[in-house]
Amino acid sequence: MGLRAAPPMGWYLRQHYGSGYLALASTFYSGSVLATWPQLPGVGSGRVAMPVFPTLPGTADSAFHRAFGGDFLLDLRAVRPDSPLGHWLRRPQLIKAIGSGYVPLPLVGSSPATLPDYFDALLFINRTTAAEPLASR
Secondary structure, eight states, rough: OOOEEEEEEHHHHHHGGGGGGOOEEEEOOOOEEEOOOOOOOOOOSSSEEEEEEEOOOSSHHHHHHHHSSSOHHHHHHHTTSSHHHHHTSSOOEEEEEEOOOOOOOOTTEEEEHHHHOOOEEHHHHHHEOOOOOOOOO
């Protein structure tokens, strides 16, 4: 029996709200994120901008980068299941799923997902930049 990833939060919200909810996946190829290091001895706990290295070949993020080379929004509900893209999307794909904590190593923060099973649409950003914290009052 293999290890199986838990469904994304959007899947649970879809179960609760039904068609009144739009589950939007967002992912990217490379750039930086504002995140915290995991709690490790001797490592600070504040948020810092961290690089996210280009995704490794074989992942959905890498395929999107090669196919489109730029930002796009894809309505997964409009993709015909019998089309080549529909067949590809029905296979589990490795995509970035970076939360508030992150370690900047290849594939860390990536998670397998059968995209149309969990999401209605996908927003792909080719290169992202870390958020900048607002000044405290």
